Amino acid sequence: MCGIFCLLSLSGSHSECEKTIKEHLRRRGPDSSRDVTVTGSDARYRCSLSAHVLHMRGHLTPQPLEDDAGNVLLWNGEVFGGFPVAAEENDTTAVSKRLSSCSSSSQILGVLSSVRGPWGFVYYQKAGDYLWFGRDFLGRRSLLWSFDVELGALTLTSVAACSSGRHWQEVPAAGVYRMDLKAAAACSSVTFEMFPWAHRGEDALSSCSEATLGCVPDGCCAVINQSGLVLPSPVCPLNKSTPLTLEITDFEQNTHFSAQDLERLLERQDEPETVKRLIDVLSEAVRRRVQCLPLREDDSVMNDHAAVAILFSGGVDSMILAALADRHVPPHQPIDLLNVAFKLQEPKKRSEPTKKAKKQQGKPAESRPFSPFDVPDRITGRAGLKELQNLNPERSWNFVEINVTQEELQKTRLERICHLVHPLDTVLDDSIGCAVWFAARGAGLIAGDDGQRPFTSAAKVILTGIGADEQLAGYSRHRVHFKTSGYEGLIQELAMELGRISSRNLGRDDRVIADHGKEARFPYLDEDVVSFLNGLAVWDKARLTLPRGVGEKLLLRLAARRLGLGPAAVLPKRAMQFGSRIAKMEDGHEKASDKCSRLLTG
Incomplete structure (x- = not known):
C-alpha cells in the first residue's frame, strides 16, 4: 500500500x-x-x-x-x-x-x-x-x-x-x-x-x-x-428475483429473539448449507488478508504487539471478523480490538436517585460511578471481548479502549482529518471520518495486571466490517424500502448501496486509516464474498419481516451462531456515529446529509 x-x-x-x-x-x-x-x-x-x-x-x-x-x-x-x-x-x-x-x-x-x-x-x-x-x-x-x-x-x-x-x-x-x-x-x-x-x-x-x-x-x-x-466485472450481477408470495412463519411472528432462537432457526430452515458456504468464503477472504504480514522491526512474538487489528464495536460484523481472524492469525500473536468512545457529558446530579436507576441491575444509582466513556459501543465491545475470550481463551485479545475528548477532536479535525475526509463534506462524513481516524490510530488503554495501562496498536493491517450492511440490508432505510415497496424496493436499494459505496465510504475510509501508516482491508468486499452474496435471493440474506436484531443481516447472524457466538448474534445495528457517541458532541439538530462547517479550514 x-x-x-x-x-x-x-x-x-x-x-x-x-x-x-x-x-x-x-x-x-x-x-x-x-x-x-x-x-x-x-x-x-x-x-x-x-x-x-x-x-x-x-x-x-x-x-x-x-x-x-x-x-x-x-x-x-x-x-x-x-x-x-x-x-x-x-x-x-x-x-x-x-x-x-x-x-x-x-x-x-x-x-x-x-x-x-x-x-x-x-x-x-x-x-x-x-x-x-x-x-x-x-x-x-x-x-x-x-x-x-x-x-x-x-x-x-x-x-x-x-x-x-x-x-x-x-x-x-x-x-x-x-x-x-x-x-x-x-x-x-x-x-x-x-x-x-x-x-x-x-x-x-x-x-x-x-x-x-x-x-x-x-x-x-x-x-x-x-x-x-x-x-x-470481477463479481457476478445482483440476483433480482422476487418471491411469488410472502409467507409469514411462526418465527417471523415472534417479537423477542435470542441466540437460541437463531439456533433453532438454523436447524429447521433451508439455510444451513448457505450459512456454511458464507462462512467458508468469508473465512478465506479473512485468511488472505491476515497471513504473511510483516511485524514492525521492533516487535517480537514475545511481546503484546499484533500484526492485525479490527475496528471493533462488539456488533455482529466485527465479531465475525474477529472469530475468523482467530482461525488464521498465528496462535502466539495477539489480535488488537480497536474500540473508540467520545467523552459523554456528566449527567446533572440528582438529590435522590430515580426509581428507574435504583431498579437497574438491582443496585442503587449512587454505587455505580459515572464513566464518561461508557458509550454503547464500549459496553457491547466489552461484552464481545468476553465472548471471544470464551471462544478462544488461549488467544491474547488486546481490547484497546480509545478515549477521545472534545478538545482533542476539534484540534485533530482541523489539523489532519478535514484534509483526509475531503472532498467529502457532510455531517456524516465528519462523524465517521473522525471516529475511524481515532480508532485506526489505536492509541488508548488496555487491561494489565495492575489495572489499565497505556497502549498503542502497532498492527499494520486493520480489518473493517464495511460492506456487510450494504449487502445484507443492515440499515434502517432498508426496512423502510421493504415496508413501502416490498422486495423489489429492497433490491433496488441494495443495488444502489453497492454501486455508490466507492464514492460514499471507501475512498474516505482508505484515506483516514492510511494516514497512520496502516492499511484498511475489507473482507466483506472480497470479490468472492460479493459474488456469493450477489448470487443469493434477497430473502436468503435478510428477512425483514423478523424484528430488529434478527431480520437484517439474518444470514450473517446465523453464521455468527454457527461460529459459536452468542448474544452478539442478535445485537441490533447501531451506526458508528451513534455507538461511539461522536454525534452527541456536536449540534444535535444537524442532519447527516447537511454540509459540515467543521470540515472547512477557511
Whole structure:
C-alpha cells in the first residue's frame, strides 16, 4: 500500500499544492519515498510521479517502479488472487511485470481485470505516450483528480488538501482511464478515454452512464473508447428475483429473539448449507488478508504487539471478523480490538436517585460511578471481548479502549482529518471520518495486571466490517424500502448501496486509516464474498419481516451462531456515529446529509 501522486503539466508550470499534498502522502507510506519525472520526446508535456510506500509484502520495492522499456508504475493495491504472487514476491513487481509484457490495450485491461484485491494505480506507458489510471471495481483505494485550467495541469493523488484552492473529486470507480499525452499536449486540452467495468453480455455504452462520463474535472472531457473494450466485472450481477408470495412463519411472528432462537432457526430452515458456504468464503477472504504480514522491526512474538487489528464495536460484523481472524492469525500473536468512545457529558446530579436507576441491575444509582466513556459501543465491545475470550481463551485479545475528548477532536479535525475526509463534506462524513481516524490510530488503554495501562496498536493491517450492511440490508432505510415497496424496493436499494459505496465510504475510509501508516482491508468486499452474496435471493440474506436484531443481516447472524457466538448474534445495528457517541458532541439538530462547517479550514 502507498500514497501515489502524479502531476501532468502541459505548460511546464508547477502546482502550488504539490508540497502540501506530499506531506499527507508521506504519512501513508513511511517506508520509502521516491520521485520520477518523464517528459515527452518533444518536451511538450512533463509528468512528475511520486510514491510513498508502506511495506507489506515481499522485498521492499520503492515506487515509482520503472521497467527496462521506460514504463513507470504507481501501484496502491494488494493482489489477493487472480494470478500467483509468491509470499516473498512484491505485488507491485508482479503487476509491473505483467503490464510490461502487454502490447495492446486489451492486454492491459486483461491484467487489471484479473487482479483480485483493492487497487488504485497510475501507469505511464512509454510506447504510445499514454497515461493510464483508475480504481478497482469496488473503489477500495482512494484516487482523487483535479485539473488547473490556467496552468494546464492534471493532478492525480491518493490524498488532497482542502485548503489548496483546487476543486477535487474522487475518480469514479466505473472503469479505467487512458490519456493520449501527445494529443493532449498538441491541443492543450485533456480528454480521457474510458474503459468501463461491465458484466458479461453488457456493452460499453450500457455499462457507463452519461452521469459517469460527465463526472470529470472542469476543463476535461471523457469518452468511451472507440474500440468498445471493457473490463470484465470481477463479481457476478445482483440476483433480482422476487418471491411469488410472502409467507409469514411462526418465527417471523415472534417479537423477542435470542441466540437460541437463531439456533433453532438454523436447524429447521433451508439455510444451513448457505450459512456454511458464507462462512467458508468469508473465512478465506479473512485468511488472505491476515497471513504473511510483516511485524514492525521492533516487535517480537514475545511481546503484546499484533500484526492485525479490527475496528471493533462488539456488533455482529466485527465479531465475525474477529472469530475468523482467530482461525488464521498465528496462535502466539495477539489480535488488537480497536474500540473508540467520545467523552459523554456528566449527567446533572440528582438529590435522590430515580426509581428507574435504583431498579437497574438491582443496585442503587449512587454505587455505580459515572464513566464518561461508557458509550454503547464500549459496553457491547466489552461484552464481545468476553465472548471471544470464551471462544478462544488461549488467544491474547488486546481490547484497546480509545478515549477521545472534545478538545482533542476539534484540534485533530482541523489539523489532519478535514484534509483526509475531503472532498467529502457532510455531517456524516465528519462523524465517521473522525471516529475511524481515532480508532485506526489505536492509541488508548488496555487491561494489565495492575489495572489499565497505556497502549498503542502497532498492527499494520486493520480489518473493517464495511460492506456487510450494504449487502445484507443492515440499515434502517432498508426496512423502510421493504415496508413501502416490498422486495423489489429492497433490491433496488441494495443495488444502489453497492454501486455508490466507492464514492460514499471507501475512498474516505482508505484515506483516514492510511494516514497512520496502516492499511484498511475489507473482507466483506472480497470479490468472492460479493459474488456469493450477489448470487443469493434477497430473502436468503435478510428477512425483514423478523424484528430488529434478527431480520437484517439474518444470514450473517446465523453464521455468527454457527461460529459459536452468542448474544452478539442478535445485537441490533447501531451506526458508528451513534455507538461511539461522536454525534452527541456536536449540534444535535444537524442532519447527516447537511454540509459540515467543521470540515472547512477557511
